[in-house]
Amino acid sequence: MLEPLLESEKKEKILFFLYSHGEGYAREIARKFQFNLNTVQNQLSNLEDHGVLYSRLKGSVRLFGFNPRYPFKKELEALLKKAMMFLPENEVRKYYWPRLRPRRTGKPL
Amino acid sequence: MDFKDISIRDLAIFLCDYLAKKGIETVLSGGACVSIYTENEYLSYDLDFVLIDTAHKKRIRKILEELGFEQEGRHFRHSDTPFFVEFLSPPLSVGEEPVKKIQVIEEDGRNLKLLSPTDCVKDRLAAYYHWNDRPSLEQAVLVSLAQSVDLKEIERWSSNEGMADKYSTFLEELKSKSI
Numbered sequence: 001m002l003e004p005l006l007e008s009e010k011k012e013k014i015l016f017f018l019y020s021h022g023e024g025y026a027r028e029i030a031r032k033f034q035f036n037l038n039t040v041q042n043q044l045s046n047l048e049d050h051g052v053l054y055s056r057l058k059g060s061v062r063l064f065g066f067n068p069r070y071p072f073k074k075e076l077e078a079l080l081k082k083a084m085m086f087l088p089e090n091e092v093r094k095y096y097w098p099r100l101r102p103r104r105t106g107k108p109l
Numbered sequence: 110m111d112f113k114d115i116s117i118r119d120l121a122i123f124l125c126d127y128l129a130k131k132g133i134e135t136v137l138s139g140g141a142c143v144s145i146y147t148e149n150e151y152l153s154y155d156l157d158f159v160l161i162d163t164a165h166k167k168r169i170r171k172i173l174e175e176l177g178f179e180q181e182g183r184h185f186r187h188s189d190t191p192f193f194v195e196f197l198s199p200p201l202s203v204g205e206e207p208v209k210k211i212q213v214i215e216e217d218g219r220n221l222k223l224l225s226p227t228d229c230v231k232d233r234l235a236a237y238y239h240w241n242d243r244p245s246l247e248q249a250v251l252v253s254l255a256q257s258v259d260l261k262e263i264e265r266w267s268s269n270e271g272m273a274d275k276y277s278t279f280l281e282e283l284k285s286k287s288i
Contacts, residue, residue, distance in 0.1 A: 049183070050163075050198045068239035071202040 002083050010035055011043050013095070016087075018053070019080040020096035023065040032095060052076070110176060112189040117144050118221075120192055121156055126219035131172055134161040136201050136211055137223035138232055143248045145214070146226050147255045151248050156194045159201045169196055203231040204238075204270045226256035231266050234279060238272040250283050 002012045010033075017029050030040040044064050047053040054067040066073050084092060110123065121137050128135055137145075140153030160166060170180055173194070178185040184193040201208045203224075212225040224232055230252050236245035252258065260280075267276035 069202075069204060069235050071200060071205050071207065074205065 002079070010039060014040065014043050015080055016084060016096055018065060019077060021098045023063045025061045025063050112187050115190055117141055117153060117156065117192055120190065121145065121223070122214065122216055122219050122221040124156070124194065125158065125221045128172065129220065133165040133168065135159065135196070135222065136161065137221060138201070140248065142224050142229040143233065143252055145223065146229060147251045150255065151251055154192050156192055157197055158194065159197045160199055161201070163198050166196060203228050204235045204266065206266065206269070226252055227259045227262055230258050230263055234263070234267065235270070238270060238275050246279060246282060249279060250286055253283050254286060
């Protein structure tokens with residue numbers, strides 16, 4: 001959807017993921033889309049370098065999200081929101097509907 | 110250049126001027142501005158320079174290495190000084206707004222470009238507003254007490270950020286510390 005602007009399908013999916021989930025970590029995103037972990041890490045690091053994303057440590061996991069101090073955050077989110085409306089419904093459900101309810105310890109699924 | 114016992118202010122002036130003479134324009138932001146405006150009542154060890162043109166990012170490493178700095182991840186460190194230096198990508202902004210007016214400190218023929226006291230307060234408040242970072246609120250108060258700042262402009266900017274409530278907290282804090 002935004003590939004001509006972002007010049008990367010992976011970057012687009014990472015941004016959609018963070019927009020829909022609020023925060024995410026590299027391994028989680030790589031697993032979700034079956035991307036190479038290094039590729040995801042590089043994209044996240046590059047976006048953080050440019051101030052688009054923030055990162056914070058939670059335990060041993062580095063979480064990424066949209067930097068609230070990025071001056072174009074609102075506009076970027078509006079663009080992603082609109083672009084997501086053009087995605088196939090099954091794709092949105094599969095990748096961009098985060099599970100928000102808790103999962104009890106030991107539950108297999 | 111001898112960096113032993115150099116103050117954060119002098120280091121900022123030296124680096125900003127040195128890079129400008131090499132054609133790399135930077136503006137100091139973040140905690141180092143607080144140190145400068147409060148005369149180290151709050152001491153930062155972190156010099157955040159915002160690049161005006163991101164194209165120069167690759168040249169910086171070579172220039173700083175010539176000065177004896179070493180890159181550690183995103184930062185540069187020098188064995189003679191505890192301060193570390195980072196170069197941030199443009200644009201120069203406070204919250205959602207671009208910085209329009211840049212302050213210049215001139216000393217011994219060298220220039221340091223940095224956020225104005227008013228923008229420095231906004232910069233600190235942005236950290237408090239968006240991250241609930243209490244030390245940043247205290248730094249905003251310290252700068253407001255030490256320097257002449259435009260509170261009306263800060264109030265306007267805060268409302269624009271959707272943070273009118275938190276601006277009231279800042280104002281209360283400032284009033285309680287004012288004599």
